[in-house]
Amino acid sequence: MPEAIFEVFRGDRQGGQPATYRVPIAPGMVVLDALHHIQAHQAPDLAVRWNCKAGKCGSCSAEVNGRPRLTCKTRMDALPLDKPITVQPMKAFPVIKDLVTDVSWNYRVNKKIPPFEPRSGSDWKIYQEDVDRAQEFRKCIECFLCQNVCHVLREHEEMKQFAGPRFFVRVAGLEMHPLDTKSRTRVLKEELGLGLCNITKCCTEVCPEEIHITDNAIIPLKERVVDEFYDPVLMIVRKIRGAT
Amino acid sequence: MTTEYETHEHDVLIIGAGGAGLRAALGALAQGAKVGVVCKSLLGKAHTVMAEGGIAAAMANVDHADNWRTHFRDTMRGGKMLNNWRMAQIHAQEAPERVRELEQWGALFDRTQDGQILQRAFGGHTFRRLCHVGDRTGLEMIRTLQDRGVQLGIDVFMECTVTRLLKDGDRVAGAFGYWREQGRFVVFRAKSIVMATGGIGKAWKITSNSWEYTGDGMALAYNAGAELMDMEFVQFHPTGMVWPPGVQGILVTEAVRGEGGVLRNKLGERFMEKYDPKKMELSTRDVVARAIYTEVREGRGTEHGGAYLDISQKPADYVKKKLPSMYHQFKELADVDITKEPMEVGPTCHYTMGGIRVDAETAKSSVAGLFAAGEAAAGLHGANRLGGNSLSDLLVFGRRAGLAAAEQASKISNTAVDSGQIEEAAREMLAPFERKDGENPYTIHRDLQETMQNLVGIFRDKEDLIRALEELEKLKERAGRVSVEGSRLFNPGWHLAQDLQAMLTVSVAVTRSALAREESRGAHSRIDYPGLNAAWGTKNNVIVHEGSAMMLRQSPVPELPIDLKQLVVDEK
Numbered sequence: 001m002p003e004a005i006f007e008v009f010r011g012d013r014q015g016g017q018p019a020t021y022r023v024p025i026a027p028g029m030v031v032l033d034a035l036h037h038i039q040a041h042q043a044p045d046l047a048v049r050w051n052c053k054a055g056k057c058g059s060c061s062a063e064v065n066g067r068p069r070l071t072c073k074t075r076m077d078a079l080p081l082d083k084p085i086t087v088q089p090m091k092a093f094p095v096i097k098d099l100v101t102d103v104s105w106n107y108r109v110n111k112k113i114p115p116f117e118p119r120s121g122s123d124w125k126i127y128q129e130d131v132d133r134a135q136e137f138r139k140c141i142e143c144f145l146c147q148n149v150c151h152v153l154r155e156h157e158e159m160k161q162f163a164g165p166r167f168f169v170r171v172a173g174l175e176m177h178p179l180d181t182k183s184r185t186r187v188l189k190e191e192l193g194l195g196l197c198n199i200t201k202c203c204t205e206v207c208p209e210e211i212h213i214t215d216n217a218i219i220p221l222k223e224r225v226v227d228e229f230y231d232p233v234l235m236i237v238r239k240i241r242g243a244t
Numbered sequence: 245m246t247t248e249y250e251t252h253e254h255d256v257l258i259i260g261a262g263g264a265g266l267r268a269a270l271g272a273l274a275q276g277a278k279v280g281v282v283c284k285s286l287l288g289k290a291h292t293v294m295a296e297g298g299i300a301a302a303m304a305n306v307d308h309a310d311n312w313r314t315h316f317r318d319t320m321r322g323g324k325m326l327n328n329w330r331m332a333q334i335h336a337q338e339a340p341e342r343v344r345e346l347e348q349w350g351a352l353f354d355r356t357q358d359g360q361i362l363q364r365a366f367g368g369h370t371f372r373r374l375c376h377v378g379d380r381t382g383l384e385m386i387r388t389l390q391d392r393g394v395q396l397g398i399d400v401f402m403e404c405t406v407t408r409l410l411k412d413g414d415r416v417a418g419a420f421g422y423w424r425e426q427g428r429f430v431v432f433r434a435k436s437i438v439m440a441t442g443g444i445g446k447a448w449k450i451t452s453n454s455w456e457y458t459g460d461g462m463a464l465a466y467n468a469g470a471e472l473m474d475m476e477f478v479q480f481h482p483t484g485m486v487w488p489p490g491v492q493g494i495l496v497t498e499a500v501r502g503e504g505g506v507l508r509n510k511l512g513e514r515f516m517e518k519y520d521p522k523k524m525e526l527s528t529r530d531v532v533a534r535a536i537y538t539e540v541r542e543g544r545g546t547e548h549g550g551a552y553l554d555i556s557q558k559p560a561d562y563v564k565k566k567l568p569s570m571y572h573q574f575k576e577l578a579d580v581d582i583t584k585e586p587m588e589v590g591p592t593c594h595y596t597m598g599g600i601r602v603d604a605e606t607a608k609s610s611v612a613g614l615f616a617a618g619e620a621a622a623g624l625h626g627a628n629r630l631g632g633n634s635l636s637d638l639l640v641f642g643r644r645a646g647l648a649a650a651e652q653a654s655k656i657s658n659t660a661v662d663s664g665q666i667e668e669a670a671r672e673m674l675a676p677f678e679r680k681d682g683e684n685p686y687t688i689h690r691d692l693q694e695t696m697q698n699l700v701g702i703f704r705d706k707e708d709l710i711r712a713l714e715e716l717e718k719l720k721e722r723a724g725r726v727s728v729e730g731s732r733l734f735n736p737g738w739h740l741a742q743d744l745q746a747m748l749t750v751s752v753a754v755t756r757s758a759l760a761r762e763e764s765r766g767a768h769s770r771i772d773y774p775g776l777n778a779a780w781g782t783k784n785n786v787i788v789h790e791g792s793a794m795m796l797r798q799s800p801v802p803e804l805p806i807d808l809k810q811l812v813v814d815e816k
Binding site: 001012026027028029030033039040041043044045046048049050051052053054055056057058059064073075096097098100102103107110111115116118124125126127128134135138139141142174177180201 | 285286287288289290292293294344347348349350352354355358359360378380382383384385391392394395402425454455456487488489490491494495552569572575576577578684685686687690728729730731733734735736737738740
């Protein structure tokens with residue numbers, strides 16, 4: 001049976017290094033299968049997050065040969081086997097152990113987003129063409145790969161003032177809900193740091209759900225912020241009236 | 245030894261953060277209770293997220309003749325009349341309101357032409373009844389509940405596993421568990437507890453279930469003295485992926501058939517004509533699973549031992565719009581373009597109809613203070629669950645469990661837990677570290693899966709079931725000698741050592757119930773007892789822990805009131 005060689009990061013908050021494992025390859029095998037094989041036969045304490053193994057839950061994110069991927073959807077036959085396959089934890093988040101990272105920051109950011117506020121007295125008649133846009137954003141499986149590759153978070157570590165693409169997608173889903181009445185532009189500008197995004201589209205490239213994060217979520221939200229806070233006519237009006 | 249642990253106090257503790265657990269939390273919060281939710285994974289990753297086809301609710305948006313009575317009748321007939329009728333009635337009556345409520349909390353369902361929630365056809369449902377979002381309905385549901393919970397302020401303990409329920413005399417008073425991250429122990433004190441932990445699919449080799457599905461809620465409740473019911477009824481979903489090997493068992497939604505998908509064998513025959521000429525592909529899951537299994541066994545299976553499921557006669561754009569995740573799943577994992585060629589599918593262990601026995605109105609178990617909802621509970625689905633009735637079950641009975649648990653908690657002043665129980669729970673957890681040269685938990689798990697797959701599968705007989713019980717005894721002994729490598733820090737092997745105990749307990753309950761029921765009904769098919777037996781049609785198998793032994797007895801199925809009985813009589 002053909003074999004693949006894996007170099008999997010083993011370590012914790014104190015540090016670590018790759019360990020080498022040989023794994024037999026079966027047809028259609030994905031990287032997560034290989035990690036399970038390693039757990040069952042070589043390293044029962046290898047820490048890996050996973051749930052559905054079908055690309056629906058977004059738990060098994062890691063960096064395979066340097067590329068952020070869902071390991072359950074990364075097929076071995078798409079990887080070169082003449083050299084070791086490296087598997088590392090997502091770089092933007094602190095390592096807990098092996099491939100498991102501390103993503104709790106994301107859950108804290110989520111709490112800052114003002115919730116859905118439907119129009120009162122609505123008869124809830126909503127047409128498909130009005131939900132198509134928001135439904136795209138609601139496909140997000142929270143794998144946090146977009147957060148992991150975003151320069152603002154990965155290189156500049158602006159976790160305190162920047163929410164990251166995942167949460168712009170979530171805000172877009174709320175803002176574009178046909179019956180939502182709440183405006184989140186001030187929060188986007190002041191608390192979620194939307195202005196720091198310089199639209200390099202790295203998030204869109206890695207999204208396993210193929211959400212057009214930059215074009216369909218971030219740019220329209222930036223436009224909303226500009227319309228509200230930087231519209232030249234409104235700025236003059238505000239100045240005259242003395243409002244901020 | 246004095247165990248170190250942290251302590252948290254709540255009025256209501258919910259174990260499990262899928263649809264049932266989150267809906268229960270919202271129900272309890274609405275009563276003003278202080279609510280904690282404990283979950284084994286990160287929030288939003290529970291099994292509900294994988295539900296695809298939809299939520300069954302008689303909203304009559306598409307087929308205007310639909311109503312709760314028809315939904316009730318379909319559910320009872322699908323369950324081969326072993327259901328708790330009152331649960332089936334409550335479920336059918338309340339599901340539409342629970343769906344509307346989800347919508348008002350922000351869920352965005354697919355729409356009809358006139359702007360209502362769109363509903364699709366599904367197996368065993370007389371009318372088009374499943375409210376859905378493409379084939380990712382579960383994701384929409386869990387995200388909506390999660391966001392609502394965050395907004396209202398539930399305490400969530402993520403990646404935290406409960407290993408034992410703590411009692412104050414006869415009532416539950418808390419739970420002992422551990423944080424996966426550091427391996428530290430934690431004690432939750434609570435006046436009432438809702439078990440919303442799902443099923444036990446991971447005891448089988450071919451399954452659509454995730455690592456979390458190890459029957460721990462059922463085992464925790466059983467060990468605390470609660471009754472389990474209908475454990476022989478394990479649903480094999482007819483359509484899981486069969487090729488390539490790595491993806492074997494991954495779910496292929498029934499919505500493929502709901503949207504017009506056709507099943508064929510390798511000879512090109514539309515074989516459902518033989519098994520259910522009236523409902524064809526949209527027959528109930530037990531019937532379709534047996535049909536595919538039989539075709540394969542009799543030599544008419546596909547190259548990789550399944551049946552063909554074909555939706556390619558529909559326009560490609562329509563398939564991509566209505567079944568987007570199926571399209572991607574097959575394209576990426578199996579190199580199959582489902583808009584052009586058929587899928588290969590076969591049965592996969594999917595759901596447990598059985599579980600903790602509960603009261604229909606309040607979801608309370610036979611142990612004071614302990615409630616259960618969703619897949620962890622028994623009664624609604626009887627011998628076989630209809631597709632789409634699970635998500636509605638989670639909402640309807642999750643809410644009821646949360647409300648009742650909060651009400652119960654409000655009547656209790658204080659509970660006490662003696663430290664002996666905590667010390668014992670801690671000792672049990674640490675034992676695998678202290679044993680040296682014991683067996684690897686993964687090997688035992690693999691052997692358990694082989695046993696259940698081969699001996700307690702779709703078709704069963706006495707000989708196999710007796711052998712299964714012998715094998716399970718040996719596995720229990722081996723599991724008692726398991727040892728664990730590494731530290732307490734996020735250690736999956738350690739976790740599995742614990743899960744094995746639950747899986748083995750529940751597997752024995754399943755096998756003993758299956759051996760007892762000498763007939764074939766719904767998802768339980770006995771080769772040696774084909775066909776229904778009227779006497780068994782009035783009995784539920786009940787499992788309870790007495791002393792140190794597992795006892796099995798029969799309990800009469802609650803009799804339908806006359807008006808409801810008339811509803812379910814077969815019309816000729």
